[in-house]
Amino acid sequence: MLTKMAFRSTLGHFPSGVVAVTSRDAHGEPVGMAVSSFTSVSLEPPLVAFLPSKSSSTFPIIARRGTFCVNVLAVGQEDICRALAVPGGDKFTRVSWHPGSHDDPVLDGVVAWLGCTITSVHDAGDHDIVVGHVDDLAADGSADPLLFFRSQYHHVAAA
Ligand SMILES: Cc1cc2nc3c(=O)[nH]c(=O)nc-3n(C[C@H](O)[C@H](O)[C@H](O)COP(=O)(O)O)c2cc1C
Incomplete structure (x- = not known):
């Protein structure tokens, strides 16, 4: 039976990493949200995507800035992760950056980390699909x- 609870629970069986999508508000203050819906999209051009809920108060701030x-x-x-998952405030x-x-x-x-510029935002039910061009990146092996x-x-x- 496809209830909301069954949907959430079944999709929770798909393992993921967790990213913090960060940006700045109009006053230059840091903003961010915890996101598991992150994926690579394209190699040429280099594109990634994440899916913020339409109820997110942080994503409209990120969208206005245009970079994340x-x-x-x-x-x-x-x-x-917990701190960035709490709405508002x-x-x-207690996060060093x-x-x-x-x-x-x-x-x-x-x-x-990957520094990105928003290239498109697509409507997808109660979420948006946000595609970003990767401008800079680095990894700690x-x-x-x-x-x-x-x-x-x-x-x-370890295996
Ligand atoms: C592990 C984890 C993964 C999450 N993944 C997403 C996600 O992919 N998309 C989303 O909109 N919210 C996701 N959230 C919830 C958001 O972090 C949180 O609801 C949101 O940022 C609330 O704050 P805001 O109103 O400031 O945006 C996740 C939370 C956790 C703890």
């Missing part, structure tokens, strides 16, 4: 990612 940074969260950054009081591509926040200790699976955080186990 995708921060791939590392094991141990669950607190950052100052989400960055530095300005990166387009001056958008790069969070300290992340596995990788020694850091392990934070994983999200069945509504819980996990880390990569």
Whole structure:
């Protein structure tokens, strides 16, 4: 039976990483949201995408600025993920970061980051599909990612 609960629960069986999509508001203050719906889209040109809910109060701020940074969260950054998943307020009081591509926040200790410019926003039910051109990026080859699976955080186990 395709209930909302069954949809959420079944899709929760698809494991993902977690990213913090960050940007700045009109006053230059950092904004961000925790996102698991992140994916690569195209190599040439280099495009990525994420899917913010239409109820997000943070995405309209990011859309106005037109640029964002995708921060791939590392094991141990669950607190950052939780802080960025709470609507409203100052989400960055206990998050250390530095300005990166387009001056958008790069969070300290992340596995990788990608500085992006929004190229298109597509309507998709109660979410949008946001496509961004990757302008700059870097990765830390020694850091392990934070994983999200069945509504819980996990880390990569050696095979
Ligand atoms: C692990 C995790 C993954 C999430 N993935 C998404 C997502 O892909 N899209 C989305 O809109 N919200 C997602 N959220 C929820 C948002 O982070 C949160 O609802 C939103 O940022 C609320 O704050 P806002 O109103 O400031 O946007 C996720 C939350 C968590 C904890």
